[in-house]
Amino acid sequence: MARVAVTLPSSAKRGEVIEIRTLAQHAMENGFRHTQTGELIARDIITKFSCSYNGVEIFRAELHPAIAANPLITFTTVAAESGTLEFRWTGDNGYVASYSAQITVA
Amino acid sequence: MRIASLLLLVAACAPVHAGDIPLAERRSGYEFMGRETRAMQDDEATSPALFWLLDGETLWKRPDGASPTACVSCHGDARDSMKGVATRYPRVVGGKLVNLEQRINACRVERQKAAPFAYESKELLALSAYVARQSRGLPIAIEADAANQRYLDAGRARFEARQGQLNLACAQCHDDNWGKSLAGTPIPQAHPTGYPLYRLEWQSMGSLERRLRNCMIGVRAEPYAYGAPEMVELELYLMWRARGMKLETPAVRP
Numbered sequence: 001m002a003r004v005a006v007t008l009p010s011s012a013k014r015g016e017v018i019e020i021r022t023l024a025q026h027a028m029e030n031g032f033r034h035t036q037t038g039e040l041i042a043r044d045i046i047t048k049f050s051c052s053y054n055g056v057e058i059f060r061a062e063l064h065p066a067i068a069a070n071p072l073i074t075f076t077t078v079a080a081e082s083g084t085l086e087f088r089w090t091g092d093n094g095y096v097a098s099y100s101a102q103i104t105v106a
Numbered sequence: 107m108r109i110a111s112l113l114l115l116v117a118a119c120a121p122v123h124a125g126d127i128p129l130a131e132r133r134s135g136y137e138f139m140g141r142e143t144r145a146m147q148d149d150e151a152t153s154p155a156l157f158w159l160l161d162g163e164t165l166w167k168r169p170d171g172a173s174p175t176a177c178v179s180c181h182g183d184a185r186d187s188m189k190g191v192a193t194r195y196p197r198v199v200g201g202k203l204v205n206l207e208q209r210i211n212a213c214r215v216e217r218q219k220a221a222p223f224a225y226e227s228k229e230l231l232a233l234s235a236y237v238a239r240q241s242r243g244l245p246i247a248i249e250a251d252a253a254n255q256r257y258l259d260a261g262r263a264r265f266e267a268r269q270g271q272l273n274l275a276c277a278q279c280h281d282d283n284w285g286k287s288l289a290g291t292p293i294p295q296a297h298p299t300g301y302p303l304y305r306l307e308w309q310s311m312g313s314l315e316r317r318l319r320n321c322m323i324g325v326r327a328e329p330y331a332y333g334a335p336e337m338v339e340l341e342l343y344l345m346w347r348a349r350g351m352k353l354e355t356p357a358v359r360p
Contacts, residue, residue, distance in 0.1 A: 003160055007151045025157040028309070069309035070154035 002026065002097040006087055011104040012079035020051070020059075021074045024089050024097055030065035046091035049073055054083035063091075079105045126347075127281055127295060134351060135294040135359055138285075143306070147358040155235065155304040155356035158228075158311045162236025165229060171220030177233075180217065184240055192238035193246050193353055196342040198253040205338050207234050207313060225332035231311045235302045238355035246299070246353060248346040261343025264336060270327030291360070297348035298341065300357020307360065314341055 003025040012018050024046060031043025043065060051059040059075050087099040136144065146153055166184055169176040181187040195206040204212065210233055211222035223230035250258055265276045279288070280296035287293070301314040308316075315337050319329035330337045 003157050005151060005156055021152050023152050023154065023156065025154075068306070070157065072152055072154070074152075 002089075002095065004087070004089065004097050004099050006099050006101055008085065008101055008103065010102065011106065014079060014081075014105050016079045017076050018079050018103075019074065019076050020085070021072065022049070022051075022087060022099075023070060023072050024049075025070055026089075026091070026095070028063075028065075028067055028069045028071065032065065044092045044095075046071060046089050046095060048088075048090045050088050051075075051077075052086045053077065054081065079103065081105050125281070127284070129350070132297060132348065132351060133284075133295055134297055134299045134354065136300070136354060136357065138292045138294045139358075139360060143358055143360050147300075147354065153304065153356065153358055155311060155358065158232045158235045158302070158304075159239055159356065161228065161232035162234075162239075165233045166236060171214065171218030173217070173219050175218050177213075184237065188237045188240040190241050190244050190247070192241040192355065193244050194248065196257075196338050196345065197248075198257070203254065203257045203335065203338050203342060205314075205341055206238065207315075208333060208338070210234060210237065226313060226316055231302050231313065234313070235311060235356050238302065238353065241353045242355055244353055245350045246345055246348050248342065248349050250346065254342060257339045257342050258346055260336075261339035261341070261346075264340050265343055270322065270325035272325040274325045276321070296344065297351055298344045299348055299351050300354035300359070302355065303357040303359055305359050311356070314344070 005023045007021040009018055026046050027044065028046065029041055029044040031041070031045075033041045035041060045065055045067070046063045049059075049061045049063065049071075050057055058077050061073060063071060082103060082105045085101045085103060087101075089095070089097040136147065139147075150156060163184075166177045169179070177184070192206055195209065196203055198204075199209065199212070207225065207230055210230065214220045215222055223233070248254075268275045268278075276296065279293050284293050284295045298314045298317075301317070302311050304311050305317075315332050318337060318340060319332075322329040
């Protein structure tokens with residue numbers, strides 16, 4: 001199982017800007033490197049990340065080979081209503097990781 | 107003429123380096139890093155080393171070997187039993203100097219009846235990081251004593267001896283010229299305060315031995331093998347040299 005870590009506040013005031021920090025465990029093998037015997041190491045990266053807030057997509061990113069291992073993606077959103085945030089990473093070789101978090105907005 | 111040649115002789119016999127860094131002037135590699143890299147280390151929730159810690163916690167609880175036992179079956183909660191342990195390694199166990207990784211592997215072979223983890227394997231890095239994490243914030247507690255004195259002396263001799271095609275001793279950079287620049291990057295004092303650590307250049311976690319081999323290759327010397335006695339002696343000297351400084355494991359370094 002691919003490990004991910006997400007940091008966000010569990011509660012916020014309505015209208016408040018909240019910061020969400022996500023980290024995914026992944027080697028992000030860029031596909032340009034060779035082994036000691038000269039064979040090309042196949043590309044193996046995360047290609048997409050998305051976050052939805054109560055079913056509505058609020059953030060999406062496309063990832064490319066130049067991005068470092070264990071990519072950290074930080075973004076902000078406005079705390080509009082209580083509910084669920086769903087995070088999803090997909091990539092090469094069928095890589096899928098997901099995480100969901102609850103937020104209470106008062 | 108005679109005086110001139112005598113002076114030359116004196117210069118040739120002078121020690122390689124000026125002397126040890128005074129205890130109060132010692133600085134962790136952390137202080138030589140940029141703002142962003144410091145922020146990465148400070149925030150444990152977004153430090154990539156987090157994944158190795160989580161893997162280490164899993165390994166701590168997973169039964170393994172012929173017995174089969176888990177670390178937790180004997181040692182209990184690592185947060186209590188492993189607190190401060192990493193500050194005392196390398197140490198002499200049964201007449202042999204061993205580092206933390208070797209101690210973990212000895213436990214695996216002797217108690218769990220399991221195969222030892224390979225050096226730099228994900229498992230060994232995860233478990234040693236998890237154990238060392240329990241000492242984060244505690245001062246390094248290596249003291250010279252009758253048991254480790256000869257290893258400590260050997261380690262110091264190796265630190266101060268010139269080596270490789272560039273003919274440089276560790277001390278020439280890290281004792282004499284710390285704080286200056288080498289190809290645009292600052293030369294730190296080489297205190298092993300945060301191992302195993304996440305190095306951005308490696309895109310991964312790595313041990314102190316991996317870092318030492320890096321430097322040896324840098325001066326074009328033949329690096330010692332992982333786990334070689336020479337390597338562990340050098341580790342002991344470096345830990346003693348950093349005695350009293352706080353452990354930062356898992357640190358982040360550029």
